[in-house]
Amino acid sequence: MSNAAGKIIGVGRALGSRVVTNHDLAEVLDTDEAWVVERTGIKERHFADDDEDCATLAASASKAALAHAGIQADTIDLIVCATSTAPESMPSVACLVGEAIGAAGVGAFDVSAACTGYAYAASVAHSMLKSGAARRVLLIGADAMTRVVDQKDRSTAVIFADGAGAVVLDGGSGESGFVDHILGADGRMAPLGRAGHPGTENKLYQNGREVFKFAARIFPEMVEKLLARNNVSPEEVQYVIPHQANARIIHAAMRKMEVPEGSVVVNLDRFGNTSAGSIPISYPDIFGSFEPGRYVVTVGFGFGLTWAANLYRI
Numbered sequence: 001m002s003n004a005a006g007k008i009i010g011v012g013r014a015l016g017s018r019v020v021t022n023h024d025l026a027e028v029l030d031t032d033e034a035w036v037v038e039r040t041g042i043k044e045r046h047f048a049d050d051d052e053d054c055a056t057l058a059a060s061a062s063k064a065a066l067a068h069a070g071i072q073a074d075t076i077d078l079i080v081c082a083t084s085t086a087p088e089s090m091p092s093v094a095c096l097v098g099e100a101i102g103a104a105g106v107g108a109f110d111v112s113a114a115c116t117g118y119a120y121a122a123s124v125a126h127s128m129l130k131s132g133a134a135r136r137v138l139l140i141g142a143d144a145m146t147r148v149v150d151q152k153d154r155s156t157a158v159i160f161a162d163g164a165g166a167v168v169l170d171g172g173s174g175e176s177g178f179v180d181h182i183l184g185a186d187g188r189m190a191p192l193g194r195a196g197h198p199g200t201e202n203k204l205y206q207n208g209r210e211v212f213k214f215a216a217r218i219f220p221e222m223v224e225k226l227l228a229r230n231n232v233s234p235e236e237v238q239y240v241i242p243h244q245a246n247a248r249i250i251h252a253a254m255r256k257m258e259v260p261e262g263s264v265v266v267n268l269d270r271f272g273n274t275s276a277g278s279i280p281i282s283y284p285d286i287f288g289s290f291e292p293g294r295y296v297v298t299v300g301f302g303f304g305l306t307w308a309a310n311l312y313r314i
């Protein structure tokens with residue numbers, strides 16, 4: 001098979017500097033360690049310091065990914081960043097990253113699809129590589145969710161956190177790279193979750209139960225569809241990297257799928273829900289064990305409502 005494009009040649013992540021445990025939150029909110037662990041699976045998360053934001057985290061993750069790939073920033077010819085928490089409406093986070101890493105002059109834009117952002121942006125990056133419009137893409141997922149969450153709202157303050165992940169994608173065709181994507185959105189469900197821009201009083205609201213039910217249904221549906229239409233068997237899947245929203249969503253979905261036990265990547269116990277950051281933040285822990293010829297499925301879902309999944313051949 002040689003229809004893949006966008007081989008991952010470097011991965012990196014950056015998390016907010018402040019580690020916040022459930023115990024820390026229980027000191028300022030009417031919550032407790034047991035509730036948060038049992039209902040969400042989260043034990044601790046990282047919050048950005050005052051001098052950090054979505055763009056600084058995205059830039060740090062990008063520098064780490066470039067160093068890991070062993071390449072110079074001037075070999076990148078497109079920057080795509082998935083985010084919903086850019087510090088300002090303009091400029092885009094991708095532009096700020098370009099400046100920070102020394103890749104000014106190349107194409108740079110953001111993709112907005114809430115927690116599904118990375119999975120959407122991966123499909124865009126793949127298309128650009130496949131068409132020949134770009135040869136090497138810096139693909140980022142980054143969010144500073146503390147900037148849009150009401151830290152006095154216990155139902156959301158315990159879940160969301162700050163972090164960014166970046167990958168360097170190389171080449172327009174080859175054995176390894178993205179192969180296929182599913183994208184979906186249904187604006188009729190927009191009232192189930194929304195948030196204003198950072199710095200405004202319009203804080204994040206979600207109907208947690210409805211979002212939960214939707215995510216637990218759409219996640220396995222997408223994986224099954226993606227594998228079936230590409231004739232990939234569940235045993236060929238080495239990793240499923242889901243958006244890290246809630247451990248119960250992930251486990252409910254896994255029970256409905258036939259992918260090998262242990263293939264699902266879970267790190268929300270350490271990082272919480274970093275929205276568009278949550279999938280690419282996962283790569284540094286698993287990239288070194290990638291087995292050529294097998295597959296990685298990345299699965300996003302979130303406000304919009306939006307959903308998307310990507311099939312990547314290692």
Ligand SMILES: CC(C)(COP(=O)(O)OP(=O)(O)OC[C@H]1O[C@@H](n2cnc3c(N)ncnc32)[C@H](O)[C@@H]1OP(=O)(O)O)[C@@H](O)C(=O)NCCC(=O)NCCS
Binds near residue numbers: 155246273301303
């Ligand atoms: C938010 C979420 C963790 C809440 O869990 P839940 O089991 O559905 O809990 P509910 O919202 O039904 O609340 C149950 C009770 O716990 C309480 N509760 C909520 N947050 C709490 C907290 N941090 N500590 C203690 N109790 C809490 C509620 O007030 C409610 O109390 P009540 O029954 O007296 O009214 C869960 O719905 C979820 O994760 N949904 C998915 C959301 C998501 O992924 N969003 C991101 C978009 S991808």
